[in-house]
Amino acid sequence: MMTSLLKLDNIHTHIGQYHILQGVHFEAKEGEVSVLLGRNGAGKTTTLKTIIGLTPASSGTVTFINGDITKKPTYDIANLGIGYVPEDQGIFAQLSVEENIKVAMRKETDESKEKLEYVLNLFPDLKKFWKKAGGNLSGGQKQMLAMARAFVNDSKLLLIDEPSKGLAPIVIEKVMEAIIEMKKRTTIVLVEQNFIMASKIGDSFTLIDDGKTVHHGQMKELIADDELKHKYLGIG
Amino acid sequence: MDLIISLVINGLATGMLIFLLAAGLTLIFGLMDVLNFAHGGLFVWGAYAGIFSYAYTGSFTLGIIAAIITGLILGFIMEKLIIKPVYGNHVQQILITLGTMLVLQEMIKVFFGPNVVAVKVPELLAGSWQVGDIIIIKYRIFIIIFGFIVFGLFHYILTRTKIGLIVRAGVMNKEMVQALGINIKRIFLFVFMTGAALAAVAGVLMAPYSGAIYAELGMEYAILAFIVVVIGGMGSFQGSLFAAILVGLAGSFMAYYVPYLSLAVNMIIMAVVLIFRPQGLFTAAKG
Numbered sequence: 001m002m003t004s005l006l007k008l009d010n011i012h013t014h015i016g017q018y019h020i021l022q023g024v025h026f027e028a029k030e031g032e033v034s035v036l037l038g039r040n041g042a043g044k045t046t047t048l049k050t051i052i053g054l055t056p057a058s059s060g061t062v063t064f065i066n067g068d069i070t071k072k073p074t075y076d077i078a079n080l081g082i083g084y085v086p087e088d089q090g091i092f093a094q095l096s097v098e099e100n101i102k103v104a105m106r107k108e109t110d111e112s113k114e115k116l117e118y119v120l121n122l123f124p125d126l127k128k129f130w131k132k133a134g135g136n137l138s139g140g141q142k143q144m145l146a147m148a149r150a151f152v153n154d155s156k157l158l159l160i161d162e163p164s165k166g167l168a169p170i171v172i173e174k175v176m177e178a179i180i181e182m183k184k185r186t187t188i189v190l191v192e193q194n195f196i197m198a199s200k201i202g203d204s205f206t207l208i209d210d211g212k213t214v215h216h217g218q219m220k221e222l223i224a225d226d227e228l229k230h231k232y233l234g235i236g
Numbered sequence: 237m238d239l240i241i242s243l244v245i246n247g248l249a250t251g252m253l254i255f256l257l258a259a260g261l262t263l264i265f266g267l268m269d270v271l272n273f274a275h276g277g278l279f280v281w282g283a284y285a286g287i288f289s290y291a292y293t294g295s296f297t298l299g300i301i302a303a304i305i306t307g308l309i310l311g312f313i314m315e316k317l318i319i320k321p322v323y324g325n326h327v328q329q330i331l332i333t334l335g336t337m338l339v340l341q342e343m344i345k346v347f348f349g350p351n352v353v354a355v356k357v358p359e360l361l362a363g364s365w366q367v368g369d370i371i372i373i374k375y376r377i378f379i380i381i382f383g384f385i386v387f388g389l390f391h392y393i394l395t396r397t398k399i400g401l402i403v404r405a406g407v408m409n410k411e412m413v414q415a416l417g418i419n420i421k422r423i424f425l426f427v428f429m430t431g432a433a434l435a436a437v438a439g440v441l442m443a444p445y446s447g448a449i450y451a452e453l454g455m456e457y458a459i460l461a462f463i464v465v466v467i468g469g470m471g472s473f474q475g476s477l478f479a480a481i482l483v484g485l486a487g488s489f490m491a492y493y494v495p496y497l498s499l500a501v502n503m504i505i506m507a508v509v510l511i512f513r514p515q516g517l518f519t520a521a522k523g
Contacts, residue, residue: 092408
């Protein structure tokens with residue numbers, strides 16, 4: 001049985017006066033791709049931001065490898081081994097691809113160099129545009145850079161927010177293949193609106209609606225459940 | 237031609253002093269999103285601490301070192317006690333830093349007395365060279381060289397070192413820098429202290445240049461520094477150098493050719509830049 005790497009227990013998060021998350025329960029098991037699904041504005045992105053500490057939880061517990069990280073600052077959480085790829089990719093526009101990666105690399109060990117080599121083989125475009133400014137890359141290349149940057153450290157868990165957003169179908173295919181490849185080396189939590197992509201790469205799912213967890217289970221169950229898909233995702 | 241060379245040297249020297257003051261201000265604004273109206277107070281404290289140390293020890297080098305230490309200490313105290321509680325709130329930042337500016341100014345009078353202090357150029361840098369018909373004042377050349385060395389040093393740090401890379405990345409996207417495992421608050425403190433030290437150095441270098449120092453001097457130069465930051469682009473180090481030289485040269489030429497416009501020229505340049513390029517001549521892109 002796979003062990004639990006990340007667990008969210010009854011998470012409530014406020015942003016200003018707004019009560020965004022109102023009881024999120026979620027679990028990511030080691031070696032799996034766990035997908036957070038839900039309509040626009042359901043609270044998926046806020047859930048990822050709460051895990052990484054950018055919008056800290058007002059109550060509830062976030063546990064990572066058996067340690068409570070709920071109140072830890074973002075940089076501490078990242079240093080524990082959680083990589084984050086935001087929805088807008090968060091590329092440093094005026095820094096080159098090389099510099100974007102260098103900011104992320106906490107130490108230059110043999111292991112990190114091997115990881116860098118691995119991601120550059122996974123995303124050959126990054127090697128090709130090594131000296132090009134991040135802001136001048138295409139949408140797909142930015143997504144690849146953001147994923148590579150989150151991966152080069154000792155990331156035991158990757159949080160990836162809507163990697164297919166705004167990308168052409170052919171690029172989505174490439175991103176999907178990369179995620180499947182990265183899954184061999186790390187655990188992934190994915191927020192995704194594109195159900196076709198989510199269903200192809202996800203092992204388990206959690207449905208969030210109005211800031212609450214309403215359902216979770218294995219992806220194959222959701223694929224077979226047209227009623228659930230229709231009710232919460234408006235498809236099927 | 238001789239006159240033009242003299243005016244250029246004069247303008248460059250003034251520009252370099254403004255650059256040293258504006259460089260810290262632009263980094264503090266660019267990275268920390270903090271409007272620091274107390275920057276002029278750090279400048280004047282640098283001037284007094286440096287000049288009094290110089291008078292006491294007889295060494296201008298020690299005076300510069302004393303100014304740097306004063307800037308670092310005041311920068312540390314200010315960031316921890318005054319700036320930290322008001323991150324993200326511009327209105328509170330303006331109010332509290334303006335208040336701090338007044339406190340720093342009045343504290344000068346308490347510690348060093350209310351009178352104007354006359355300052356002489358250090359012996360080694362005093363006097364001038366005559367090249368043909370042109371008289372070149374040594375101290376102005378010293379300031380220009382010093383300014384370019386500081387620019388070169390900081391340009392190297394910002395573009396060739398890991399800490400510089402993090403600062404540049406932080407100017408573009410603070411949240412992402414944190415999500416990559418970097419304690420941005422520690423970087424904020426480092427940048428604020430460095431900016432304060434640069435302001436203090438500008439103060440001690442300005443003192444022999446203007447020949448006298450007084451408590452209110454900080455506010456006068458701080459306004460020039462703010463104009464330079466707006467013209468150069470908030471957060472842009474290179475932009476500050478370019479704009480400071482532009483303001484210095486414009487002031488120098490206008491003071492000679494159209495003296496009644498010399499005070500207004502900086503405002504005119506700023507207005508023109510704001511009309512055609514509101515983000516400033518150089519920009520530190522966000523996101």
